Amino acid sequence: MKVFWYLSFLVLVFTIGLHSEKTKKVIKKQNPIKSPITPEIERKIPEPKDQYQIRLIMENDAFGGFSDRYYTNGSRLEFNMSAGESNPTRKVLGYWNDLFITPSQTTKYLQGFSLGQEFYTPTNIEKADVSYGDRPYSSRAYFSNSLTTATEDTSITTELELGMIGPSVGGKSAQMNFHNLIGSPTPQGWDTQIPNSYSGALRTDVRKFHHRFFGTQYNLNVGNIQSDVSFGFIFRFGNIDKTPGPGSSALQPGPPILHEDGKGYWYFYVNPGGTLQFYNATIQGQIGSDKAYKTQNRNTAFSNWDNYLNNPTPEAGEREIQYRALAEDNGKNSLQRYILFNEFLVKGTNNPYNIGLNYLLFNNIFNGAEDIEKSTRLFLLNNLAEQWDQIPDNARALAIYSIFRPEGGKLPPHIRLYSYEVLSQFILDPKQREVLLQLLREEIEYRDEKTYVADLKRAVGFIKVGFVSVSNAGFLFGVHYNFQTIDFQSGKGLPQQHQWLGFQVGKVF
Structure with missing residues (x-):
């Protein structure tokens, strides 16, 4: 039911946006504004074509047959469209994005709406209690509004996120149903998950390609669910120029599909990097909650x-x-x-x-x-x-x-x-x-009536390997493998890394 209302809200916002653009065109026809640009010059500057696109990212440690633990599932559904100068999202977030880029006549602006969710579990899901020193159960869901500013070699994606963490997200029923469907063990400990709280966040992803085969990536998250900074290198090989490709992981979604008609591309990539964590509610729980306790050394x-x-x-x-x-x-x-x-x-x-x-x-x-x-x-x-x-x-x-x-x-x-x-x-x-x-x-x-929480590990390393293809007609397909060191202070004997597979599909209209 919650997903239904989220989608309804998304459709409503999109409809209002289309209606606003149509209204502006009518007003422009009724009240034409004189421009210093002559008709001859105006014909030489092609009007940017409105673009609409949809993208789905899904990842799970079961896709690769890996162990079911830690970050166990994530998905994200996006809708993006061209953002004109009068677009409210562009007006609000454009100032922030412009700090990282110098706009030009060829700069593209895309407004996005997204729904996402993430599930986290401990090492052994067959226990009703969480093992001390392990990662707690937690689930979060969010809705976000984003702006991507892109040039021929750089992309900046900033999004404002509203969501929540806790049982109301429905992680327990979702994972139990999925495990029953595929014949996996039923997770027993969801009743111990991090309790309900609402979330707000600002996320920015910056990708700069100095060469068509080499780029850098920066990621900033600030909010009451997660606050961290990441840095990484991107090495690519394939049929592509400096154009930043779409992001891959649902945890760091990055830019949407960056595409021009008739200009497809494909490439393989390796993305090593690291994250410095300041706060993570999926591990530490809600700040100040009297229901939380941490106890590997309790x-x-x-x-x-x-x-x-x-x-x-x-x-x-x-x-x-x-x-x-x-x-x-x-x-x-x-x-x-x-x-x-x-x-x-x-x-x-x-x-x-x-x-x-x-x-x-x-x-x-x-x-x-x-x-x-x-x-x-x-x-x-x-x-x-x-x-x-x-x-x-x-x-x-x-x-x-x-x-x-x-x-x-x-x-x-x-x-x-x-x-x-x-x-x-x-x-x-x-x-x-x-x-x-x-x-x-x-x-x-x-x-x-207590909830187990763990201590935070500040430094986390990761490496992502994958393949991305965007056809001439704008069809996106990508697959990615993620390897990451754990993001919490674990008890003795627990695995110190995690890995999962994911894929993304999409289409530009």
Whole structure:
């Protein structure tokens, strides 16, 4: 429904623009203004032909069969048209663009309207909780109005953006439906995503080609969702002069299709560069939000261990280290931590249960409520059936819910609390049992209604490789590969880079 209203607004603005141009032509005919240019001179200066174009950019890490994590999906739909001297967007943004270029009679001006969205996920999407030290879930969408000023070797694209970040964007349902369609695992942690907030931004992309095979690129973003600066080189090979080609990535869309009738071009390109980040709400969350917390080095309930032990001993310190190791989930070490759980909280106690219930306890408390595969689910059910009569009611309730938990949902607090109580009642040491239960209860209170956020990595490197073709008739096709170092401070053992593929298609009318 939101997309419908966005598109409706886009059509409305376009219609008003066309109506305004027609009205001006009528007024001009009714009230002709005398010009010092003689008819002979006027015939020698060809009037620029009005141009309309549409472009679609889509990118996803699934396109290349890469790992599903971090920046996982982005798309952008653009409509651009010629902007005359009286165009409001040109009047507002033209002054800014002119700081980077010297206009001439051949300078082109294009006004654009765009709709875009971006989705971000952590390394392991099968966990209901975000692993500490990983990238949080977040989704954003925006509408923008832009102006591109272009000469034969330079383009400046500036856009004003309005949008929002958070659950209202619909990232949860969109990715779940897409994954169900292609048979990929259902993402479980969207309920932990960065909360709703509105966004505004100014983005400028400058591309200058010093040679038809070599250029430089500058990108500036200023806003309450993302603030950063980027610089890169563009190396090209193909059938093209100095004309800047269209941008490629939905994250840095750049100029639209720059094209003249009958003058097609094609080229391969390599675009290495780097980004300096100042703020990124898709990682850090909304500024000042009391719902956000960052915790790869966080103070958890386990940090208060000594406050609950009257006389700490070396054994108590060892237990604290083991509890911390159990809680440090980076999304990839489930087996190692389950072995630790089994050695520490099953063996040496009077815990009477087999692997069925114990694994569910471990998964709910220490493993982020990871989604259980069908084969494992059947094994756990068979194991539980053998002990069903010996299992208390609260343990039965949490076992049934944990195995058949709805997809894509957060683990309810009472199920987590049941898990804490069942685990703690079979620990032999009364002091240890009391401490563990108290700590776990504090942990659930700390997590409830909170959103995980990560620390920002200031310097990010990237390299883009791709192919662009614009036919004589103005048909655009492009494909691009992106490799990027991660943009957040990660926990130990997580991948330090990400890669994805994208494509763009378009047409000049």
